[in-house]
Amino acid sequence: MSGADVNLVLRSTRVVSPDGTRPAAVAVADGRIDAVLPYDSGVPAGARLEDFGDDVLLPGLVDTHVHVNDPGRTEWEGFHTATRAAAAGGITTLLDMPLNSLPPTTTVGHLRTKQQVAAPKAHIDTGFWGGAVPSNVKDLRPLHEAGVFGFKCFLSPSGVDEFPELDQEQLARSMAEIAGFGGLLIVHAEDPRHLASAPQRSGPAYADFLASRPRDAENTAIEGLIAHARRLNARVHVLHLSSSDALPVIAAAKREGVRVTVESCPHFLTLTAEEVPDGATEFKCCPPIREAANQDTLWEGLADGTIDCIVSDHSPCTTDLKTPDFASAWGGISSLQLGLPAVWTEARRRGRSLDDVVRWMSAAPAELAGLTRKGAIEAGRDADFAVLAPDETFTVDPAELFHRNQVTAYAGKTLHGVVKSTWLRGVRIAADGGVAGPTGRLLEREH
DSSP states (O other): OOOTTOOEEEEEEEEEETTEEEEEEEEEETTEEEEEEOTTOOOOTTOEEEEOTTSEEEEOEEEEEEOOOTTTOTTTOOHHHHHHHHHHTTEEEEEEOSSSSSSOSOSHHHHHHHHHHHTTTOSSEEEEOEEOOTTOHHHHHHHHHTTOOOEEEESSOOSSTTSOOOOHHHHHHHHHHHHHTTOEEEEEOOOHHHHHHSOOOOSSOHHHHHHHSOHHHHHHHHHHHHHHHHHHTOEEEEOSOOOGGGHHHHHHHHHHTOOEEEEEOHHHHHOOGGGOOTTOGGGOOSSOOOOHHHHHHHHHHHHTTSSOEEOOOBOOOOGGGOOSOTTTSOOOBOOTTTHHHHHHHHHHHTTOOHHHHHIIIIIHHHHHHTOTTSSSOSTTSBOOEEEEEEEEEEEOOGGGOOSSSOOOTTTTOEEEEEEEEEEETTEEEEETTEEOOOOOOBOOOOO
16 A cells, blocks of 8 residues: 555445446545555555445545525525435535525625535535626626636526526627636526427426427527537536437537537436326426437437536425426426436446446536546545445435435335445545535635
């Protein structure tokens, strides 16, 4: 073993590293990975050995799309409950979205308010996106300099009045400003004209809701976003892709050198429109869960690299806002604690490996956000880990979730992959269904 300061060695017959899955011993010193060594390496004097047997040692997951809603709508979630749920699910780093909190993260002052609220409550490392709204172009550079990881905007109404969408002219103006200082714009891409012309029917029928958020709304918005990014040489990221129709346009833009990345979410990759019962608005999100054939093509987009990463878009609310009317119910899927087993269950069914899941849910989100110390088990990274029993199953009981409101579209589903423990900078923060007190740090973009 290297280094006299190694105080912890984690050993498993299956360690997922950038070089693949193999037996290894991971030496930890001062909260960092000191070395990844052969499985039977000796343990330095004074170091503690944790042997996980055949359970898989993964890098802690990185979730760059979480609505914590704190402060202002803490009855919906909050930093204490969100980060506790994340820790229980093997996530060691999250980035908080700028809206659904009051105030939204659209000025440096609002960012400081959110940081003050989060600091004593965070069980895992936590960073923040800024918001791009029509009135705050002047605030974008100061927010960037204050350490936000990029800027979120909507192209159609966000659902909350304090975070208005950008029209095409405002989008171009904000994108040009952000490109000018080398920032990242992340975009909820649904075209408002297509949404306005789609049939709008209230009631419990999921088919009616699906018709109200057509694929064309996503496809058109993404085409326009790519055109702006091409012209401005801007770096853009498409949030929560649900329409597989957009994949050829995205793939072509990538080949051309347009700086575009794409995420999808566990619910689009594991749930289908065909299985949503009428009135079951725990399945409502925007853009919507689409048909099984669409899902198959999304998986193809993951396999060929058109889709870069999988993140939760955890967007909870109080139970009363999930009315049986799909038109009026709050849209958002709660999945923070369940993303890893949900994705692994479907990935294994489709012949994909845990190496793939780690690339999609840890390495790629860390790369998106520029988190160079996260996302991989290799020397120099933070000693953030999840220990997974990939063949064990459990049935989702909403009452056992750490989310503040135990509403989830996964209720009653049997999933593969039990998170046995989660480690943050070499300290076990979750194990056997329990979570320790908050020890997470607030993160700023690495300059």
